[in-house]
Amino acid sequence: MAEPLVTTEWDGKLAVIAMQRAPHNLLNAGLMTGLMEAIQGAERDGARAILLRSKLKHFSAGADLSLFEPGDGAGVGGGVKGAGPMGFLESLENCPLPIVAAVHGAALGGGLEVALACDLIVVARSARLGAVEATIGLAPLMGCVPRLVARVGPAKAKEIAMFGRRYDAETFERMGVVNLVVDDDDLERVSLSYAKQLAVGPTIAIGAIKKIANAASREGTTAGDVKQGDALGAVMSSKDMRRGIKAFATTGAGASAAFEGN
Amino acid sequence: MGSPLQGIRVIDFTRVLAGPHCTKVLRDLGAEVLKVEPPGIGDLTRYPPPGPLGCSHYFTQQNAGKKAVCVDLNFAEGRTLIRELCRSADVVVENFRPGTLKHFELDYERVSQDNPRVIYASISGYGQRTSMSHRGAFAPTVHAEMGMLRTLINHYGSTAGSPQSDAFSHADVYTGLEAAIGVLAALQHRHTTGKGQHVDVAMAATMLSVNERAHVDLNEPEMDGEPVALGATEAPILRFHGGGSIVIPVSPVLTLTFHRLAAVMRRNDLLRDPRFASAKLRRKNIAELMQEIQSWVLTFQTFEDFEVQMTEAGLAAGRVRSMAEFSQSKWAEEWGATTTVVDTEGAEIKVPGFPWRFSDCALEPAQFVAVLGEHNAEVLPTDDIERLEAAGIVSTRRRVRS
Numbered sequence: 001m002a003e004p005l006v007t008t009e010w011d012g013k014l015a016v017i018a019m020q021r022a023p024h025n026l027l028n029a030g031l032m033t034g035l036m037e038a039i040q041g042a043e044r045d046g047a048r049a050i051l052l053r054s055k056l057k058h059f060s061a062g063a064d065l066s067l068f069e070p071g072d073g074a075g076v077g078g079g080v081k082g083a084g085p086m087g088f089l090e091s092l093e094n095c096p097l098p099i100v101a102a103v104h105g106a107a108l109g110g111g112l113e114v115a116l117a118c119d120l121i122v123v124a125r126s127a128r129l130g131a132v133e134a135t136i137g138l139a140p141l142m143g144c145v146p147r148l149v150a151r152v153g154p155a156k157a158k159e160i161a162m163f164g165r166r167y168d169a170e171t172f173e174r175m176g177v178v179n180l181v182v183d184d185d186d187l188e189r190v191s192l193s194y195a196k197q198l199a200v201g202p203t204i205a206i207g208a209i210k211k212i213a214n215a216a217s218r219e220g221t222t223a224g225d226v227k228q229g230d231a232l233g234a235v236m237s238s239k240d241m242r243r244g245i246k247a248f249a250t251t252g253a254g255a256s257a258a259f260e261g262n
Numbered sequence: 263m264g265s266p267l268q269g270i271r272v273i274d275f276t277r278v279l280a281g282p283h284c285t286k287v288l289r290d291l292g293a294e295v296l297k298v299e300p301p302g303i304g305d306l307t308r309y310p311p312p313g314p315l316g317c318s319h320y321f322t323q324q325n326a327g328k329k330a331v332c333v334d335l336n337f338a339e340g341r342t343l344i345r346e347l348c349r350s351a352d353v354v355v356e357n358f359r360p361g362t363l364k365h366f367e368l369d370y371e372r373v374s375q376d377n378p379r380v381i382y383a384s385i386s387g388y389g390q391r392t393s394m395s396h397r398g399a400f401a402p403t404v405h406a407e408m409g410m411l412r413t414l415i416n417h418y419g420s421t422a423g424s425p426q427s428d429a430f431s432h433a434d435v436y437t438g439l440e441a442a443i444g445v446l447a448a449l450q451h452r453h454t455t456g457k458g459q460h461v462d463v464a465m466a467a468t469m470l471s472v473n474e475r476a477h478v479d480l481n482e483p484e485m486d487g488e489p490v491a492l493g494a495t496e497a498p499i500l501r502f503h504g505g506g507s508i509v510i511p512v513s514p515v516l517t518l519t520f521h522r523l524a525a526v527m528r529r530n531d532l533l534r535d536p537r538f539a540s541a542k543l544r545r546k547n548i549a550e551l552m553q554e555i556q557s558w559v560l561t562f563q564t565f566e567d568f569e570v571q572m573t574e575a576g577l578a579a580g581r582v583r584s585m586a587e588f589s590q591s592k593w594a595e596e597w598g599a600t601t602t603v604v605d606t607e608g609a610e611i612k613v614p615g616f617p618w619r620f621s622d623c624a625l626e627p628a629q630f631v632a633v634l635g636e637h638n639a640e641v642l643p644t645d646d647i648e649r650l651e652a653a654g655i656v657s658t659r660r661r662v663r664s
Contacts, residue, residue, distance in 0.1 A: 012531055180563060183560075186557075189557040256525045
């Protein structure tokens with residue numbers, strides 16, 4: 001039996017989902033379907049946060065070019081109509097759980113796009129990131145450009161995508177593309193600690209924040225405010241909110257609450 | 263707007279550290295300090311490196327700004343001169359082995375006969391009249407005798423390597439401060455009563471007094487694995503982004519602070535982790551607990567952000583730096599944390615600045631460091647200094663200009 005392309009391991013309520021499509025996690029229908037299924041499975045099995053990483057030398061060196069041949073792209077999502085690569089990315093963004101990407105080695109082209117579809121990105125210092133599609137005459141086709149525009153503004157986004165250069169992790173952190181840069185040897189422990197903090201947090205409130213931020217990013221402040229209104233009910237009636245308020249009232253510190261994700 | 267101790271005259275018989283640190287504090291607060299030394303070497307700290315022989319930097323740091331008088335007390339005339347000087351003293355400070363100055367007729371009983379207003383402070387290891395008064399006292403020996411060394415050995419445990427005394431002479435410096443405090447208190451008492459007195463200050467007692475966990479060390483209560491004194495001294499040192507180290511000021515073993523830490527770390531799951539369920543277990547599994555804390559620290563990129571997050575828990579953090587590095591910081595400049603003194607070879611050396619700022623007084627940094635006997639002519643109550651010098655009773659060095 002072949003090795004699975006995607007594995008799921010658990011650390012408490014944190015689902016650690018790892019890509020291992022040798023040699024370099026080139027994204028094809030199989031890998032993307034595997035990721036979607038792992039994420040849906042994690043959600044079903046009660047995960048409160050997801051850490052997405054690679055077990056290979058690189059995070060992902062990009063899209064397998066077979067993806068762009070007619071017919072193949074439709075294979076993503078198990079052939080569900082309207083899925084395809086963008087459907088895969090949307091499934092990450094629509095997942096109610098916070099997703100942290102831990103990036104080491106190369107995250108190029110489609111690999112960068114997978115990271116950009118996650119909520120937070122932690123990067124090893126020696127990692128190299130870039131929207132390199134232009135180097136082979138392509139433009140990024142898996143959501144990179146709009147997501148870069150949202151993070152760094154149009155001028156920098158165009159620069160990154162038009163020149164197709166590789167970038168240093170610290171540069172991307174300084175520009176606001178990624179959240180945190182750590183020494184190579186520290187990536188595993190730090191990304192775990194980072195994701196675990198979310199996994200033991202108030203899951204409903206965190207999910208609301210994700211929805212509001214994504215809506216605002218896609219459609220502006222007004223859309224974000226609308227989502228905020230939608231989320232109000234669920235957050236206010238959550239047990240975690242009541243736990244937080246109670247902790248605050250008794251100890252003066254909301255952060256002393258033990259959230260349970262409901 | 264003068265200095266707080268302006269007009270106070272101190273006769274200073276002290277040598278090395280505990281006594282000189284006391285009289286340095288009095289000098290810094292504005293007193294006139296006349297340091298009396300024997301001929302030959304004088305205060306032996308004039309010699310060890312670094313710095314010019316006869317006026318080392320160690321000597322400079324403690325003794326800059328004090329006038330230097332050099333008289334041989336083995337001569338009756340020398341003793342008479344100094345007794346005369348003590349008539350005009352507000353304060354006398356000495357740190358000889360108890361009984362030494364009595365031999366020279368310069369003990370409190372004799373000096374206060376001529377000057378009942380004198381405040382006379384004696385600093386020693388174990389006090390003037392006790393069963394240990396005859397014992398020599400150095401910081402490491404006092405640290406050992408009064409139990410601090412044992413506490414340190416227990417504290418550092420297996421990480422101690424080969425145990426040794428630590429890098430600071432706590433017993434000397436703290437005792438110097440306690441002596442200065444005693445002098446100031448006696449000055450206040452004199453202000454209301456007109457009378458001086460003898461202040462007997464013991465290093466061993468000082469070290470107990472400054473030990474904030476003495477209540478544990480003296481009573482040895484059952485602690486159930488909880489660290490002592492808020493675990494303040496179990497503050498872990500952790501690696502920080504960019505290669506430096508930081509210290510966080512709480513013990514993760516102490517239950518009280520473990521809870522605060524877990525919250526500020528957003529890791530309340532640690533509170534329910536069976537490895538960390540009690541102080542004893544946290545001590546046993548400290549390496550794993552430290553891993554979690556270290557990982558969390560590494561999720562911050564700037565020290566400022568980290569410290570701000572710590573304020574959520576009412577805490578702060580510290581960067582591990584060298585003193586040299588710190589002395590070049592903006593704060594050090596704002597405070598005047600260091601000042602310079604010109605040594606006897608004309609080199610400028612940095613020494614610590616003042617720990618106080620007075621709203622209604624001005625302090626003068628020390629401007630010079632004196633060679634042995636440099637101020638004899640200015641200070642000694644005699645018209646006949648050449649004869650005394652020729653007889654070897656008084657010894658005056660000329661400052662050598664290079």
